[in-house]
Amino acid sequence: MSNQLYDLAEQLEKAIRACHDFQQLKQAYEAVRQDEMAYRLFTNFRDAQMRMHEKQLTGAEIFPEEVEHAQKAMILAQQNEKLSQLMALEQRMSMLLADIQRIAMKPLEELYRSFMETE
Template identity: 45%
Template sequence: MSNLQEQANQLEQALRESKEFQDLKQAYEAVMSDEIAKQMFENFRETQLNLQEKHMQGQDISEEEIEKARQIVETVQQHDAISKLMEEEQKLNNVINEISQTITKPLEELYGAAE
């Protein structure tokens, strides 16, 4: 295994141990332990994935589908546990984006210097 892969594995472990991931995990478990929240969240995720799949396949998304998705988002955001889960997910995504920027910095510098 290369040194880079070993460091990536260490980064994975650090991410699992991070406060952001632990907070997300707790928020996820809270949603999954509440049957109503779980059903609402699964409906939200299914709608989200269906729209993404249609978009990636170049299919049109109807106004009806967009409105349904908006209503689902509004509903789940009003549920405290789901709202907390989404908040914690955003915090972890911010950390991952910062890490990604750090990792890709050598490429950005290399290709940026060529311009």
């Protein structure tokens, strides 16, 4: 039975790669890569996000100037049309994957809920 689940997961991967939202996201990434200014803004924004995320995970202190730098990088990225479109498409794809995860987790959630109700 678990092999069947892996087969279904691989089918899901192929379906995600083929879906319109993913294809649009790939095109948006390529458009950013081809635009030197957009790519520079993107890498600056991504690097600032990654530094902040790493500090959050490790519990390291985040200094106000780091927050300010990350906010400025985000504002500049949002003002770029290609990056703004990329972020919107990433958000749409993220929501789709969250919905898929919610559906996949439903059997476990129902099991846990039924277990808690028997107490």
